[in-house]
Amino acid sequence: MKKLLALMLALVMVFALAGPTAFADDEITLDVIICQYGPNTNDWFLGTGMDGTNFVAKFEAENPGIKLNLEVISWNDVHQVVDTRIANNNAPDILNIDTFSEFVPDGLLMPVKDYCPEELFGDFFPAFIAESVIDDTVWAVPDLASARALFYNVDILDEVGVDVPTTWAELEDVSQAILDFYDGEIYPWGIDMTTDEGQACFAYYAWGNGGGFTDENGDWALNSPENVEAVKFAVGLVEKGYTNPNPATQTRYDLQDMFAAGKLAMVIVPNQLPTYVADKGGEINMATAGIPAAEGKTSSSVGVMDRVMAFKDDSAPDQAARNEAIGKFLEFFYRPENYVGWVSMEGFLPAVNSAVEALVEADPSFEAWLDVLATCQFYPAAKAEWAQVRQGVTTVEQEALIGGDVQAGLDALQAAVTG
Amino acid sequence: MTVNAIQGKRKWEPYIWLLPSIVLIAIFVVFPILIVFKLSFSEISQGGVVGGFIGFQNYTEAVRLPAFKTVMLNTLWWVLSVVGLSTVLGFIVALVLNQKFRGRKIARSILVFPWATSLVIQASVWNYIIKYEYGSLNNVLLNLGIINQAINWRSSYTVEFIWECGVGIFVTVPFVAFCVLSGLQSIDGSLYEAATVDGAGFWDKLWNITLPLVRPSLTVSTVLNIIYVFNSFPIVYTMTKGAPAHKTDTMITYLYMLSFYERKKGPATALSVIGFLILCVCAGVYMMGVMRKEEEQ
Known part of the structure; x- marks a missing residue:
């Protein structure tokens, strides 16, 4: 009797293991990793946040031969999870993340043209697609974007009797006026040089001084005189007492909280700030303006874009069917009735033309941001050294905050990434 | 069955009982350690793909990193201060909690809270407590x-x-206190009575009775704390992420930043092996020192 039971148990285990392949060999399962953009992401993809149902259920109902094994992973963990899976030869089929260039040299990604339907590809903003090109090949498509601009507390500036600054000199004058008027009770300017956002801070000031991460040929130009001057100016704002006191550890969210509480007069943050302030219960009379630039230099908006990419899987029995399934996933995701809900849910900006009209109709304030987005500069994320540069410029800023030499720091970083 | 046959069978019995633990340790402890050792001598791409053998290149790159010296010194201070001070404070707390007083049970229960709460929550709460604004x-x-x-x-x-x-000390004190408390409760009260009759004072009893008899408990808590504190990640990562410029990083947070922020996975793996070896040496030397002292006594 015991032997019979053991045999039955063994058979059950064998069938349980063999099940997915033995009985569903014509079905394709796509492993999908999505980053958690906010509290609603998980609910939209896996819960009931999409008209009472979710993305996975709707997609599978429309595509009976394709199953989605979709995980929503927090930004804190996603790089660790992806790296571990790659190291174990178990990369996801579809990945939503910020950077892509680190996967290209190892030949891990598929070119977008292999799986993205042509009509959909033509729908992406060309300027966005251009940010995901290495060696004339498009390796990822944008999933959404955000644009950064200067937000200011209208009431504070009115009370002090100053206009919103457009140049660095005006920024210092306005900051001094706010500091004097409120006797230091209100921070005039928010600055974030934390480990997660130092590269954004570098971009705000370097681009506003005619510098930047790269030169006109696209080569690294981190130690240019403009960049050195920009970092020194930013650190000077801290030293003069115009900013929040601990820029190396006070994150963008700390600044947004201060702004929502009326403790901070001006700050450069993404376009979602009004939603954030409303969620916090703040009632701030706020407006936006261009990021102040050095005298005679052009103000530049900073755009941040995330991407969707597909990994190769040589073990897939039918590559064409797999590519087609990935294409169907993208087509379904970017379909206006789905995509508009996704983008507007967390207050982001779209990456496809077909969503613009519906988004502006739903929220007219989007239109102004779409104009800002059109003039944005993006991080050079297509360059293989981007991860090192991102952390490198942050370290230089943080060193400068404690008395480090900006020129020496940027020289060393330039040598490290080009040597 | 002969007596010899029974004894032969018995000889294997302990090993059979130990087998599940040995298998688990081999799979979840030894195997990953061996993998990390192998990785530290391998080329690892930014994307995480493991390449061929490259000798000590990852190690030389790791020790030449500008922040290496700062991080090593920070780690030393971090382990010495947290383990040292929490051991002293935990010992004092245990002495207090071993006395009879009203509310002792409640005090012992409260003491568990900092230890039982997640370190990320502890660090976040302290972040709010000391926030300037x-x-x-x-x-x-x-x-x-x-x-x-x-x-x-x-x-x-x-x-x-x-x-x-x-914060590290705050969350570690309860563990030490409970370890020492268990040792204190096993001391026979008659020893103190005899010492009192002989005219011994508080310090004499502490030095000659309490400390020698709780030494095994202190050894356990210290060795475990050296390992836990050295490997502790959440407090530093939650409070500063090593900022500014790795000046508050310890080895564990630094190698995480190196691996997942800067994508220098090779040197990060080498650092983790260096950390493992340092830990083995420190814990080993401490254990041997204590055991030798016990044997001498």
């Missing part, structure tokens, strides 16, 4: 009239690192 510490001091204006409790990276060590 809306922190509870400033609020309390202002409301009590002790200070006239808010104090920036994070005015320099040295101060931030001291706060991190402070």
Whole structure:
């Protein structure tokens, strides 16, 4: 009797293991990793946040031969999870993340043209697609974007009797006026040089001084005189007492909280700030303006874009069917009735033309941001050294905050990434 | 069955009982350690793909990193201060909790809280407490009239690192206290009575009775704490992420930043092996020292 039971148990285990392949060999399962953009992401993809149902259920109902094994992973963990899976030869089929260039040299990604339907590809903003090109090949498509601009507390500036600054000199004058008027009770300017956002801070000031991460040929130009001057100016704002006191550890969210509480007069943050302030219960009379630039230099908006990419899987029995399934996933995701809900849910900006009209109709304030987005500069994320540069410029800023030499720091970083 | 056959069978019995633990340790401890050793001698791409053998290249790159020296010194201070001070404070707390007083059970229960709460939550709560703008510490001091204006409790990276060590001590003291308390409760009360009759004072009894008899408990808690504190990640990562410029990083947070922020996975793996070896040596030397002393006694 015991032997019979053991045999039955063994058979059950064998069938349980063999099940997915033995009985569903014509079905394709796509492993999908999505980053958690906010509290609603998980609910939209896996819960009931999409008209009472979710993305996975709707997609599978429309595509009976394709199953989605979709995980929503927090930004804190996603790089660790992806790296571990790659190291174990178990990369996801579809990945939503910020950077892509680190996967290209190892030949891990598929070119977008292999799986993205042509009509959909033509729908992406060309300027966005251009940010995901290495060696004339498009390796990822944008999933959404955000644009950064200067937000200011209208009431504070009115009370002090100053206009919103457009140049660095005006920024210092306005900051001094706010500091004097409120006797230091209100921070005039928010600055974030934390480990997660130092590269954004570098971009705000370097681009506003005619510098930047790269030169006109696209080569690294981190130690240019403009960049050195920009970092020194930013650190000077801290030293003069115009900013929040601990820029190396006070994150963008700390600044947004201060702004929502009326403790901070001006700050450069993404376009979602009004939603954030409303969620916090703040009632701030706020407006936006261009990021102040050095005298005679052009103000530049900073755009941040995330991407969707597909990994190769040589073990897939039918590559064409797999590519087609990935294409169907993208087509379904970017379909206006789905995509508009996704983008507007967390207050982001779209990456496809077909969503613009519906988004502006739903929220007219989007239109102004779409104009800002059109003039944005993006991080050079297509360059293989981007991860090192991102952390490198942050370290230089943080060193400068404690008395480090900006020129020496940027020289060393330039040598490290080009040597 | 002969006696010899039974004895032969018995000889294997302990190993059979130990087998499940040995298998689990081999799979979840030994195997990953061997993998990390292998990785540290391999080329690892930014994307995480493991290449061929490259000798000690990852190690030389790791020790030449600009932040290496700062991080090693920070780690030394971090382990010494957290383990050392929490051992002293935990010992004192245990002595107090071993006395009979009203509310002792409640006091013992409360002591568990810092230890039982997640380290990320602890670090986040302390972040809020010492926040300059809306922190509870400033609020309390202002409301009590002790200070006239808010104090920036994070005015320099040295101060931030001291706060991190402070939080580390706060969450480690309960563990030491309970380890020592278990040792204290096993001491026969008649020893103290005899010492009192012989005219011994508080310090004599502490030095000659209490300390020698709780030494095994202290050894266990110290060795475990050296390992836990050295490998502790959440407090530093939550409070500063090593900022500014790795000045508050310890080895564990630094190798995480190196691996997942800068994508220098090879040197990060080499650092983790270096950390493992340091830990083995420190814990081993401490254990041998204590055991030798016990044998001498």
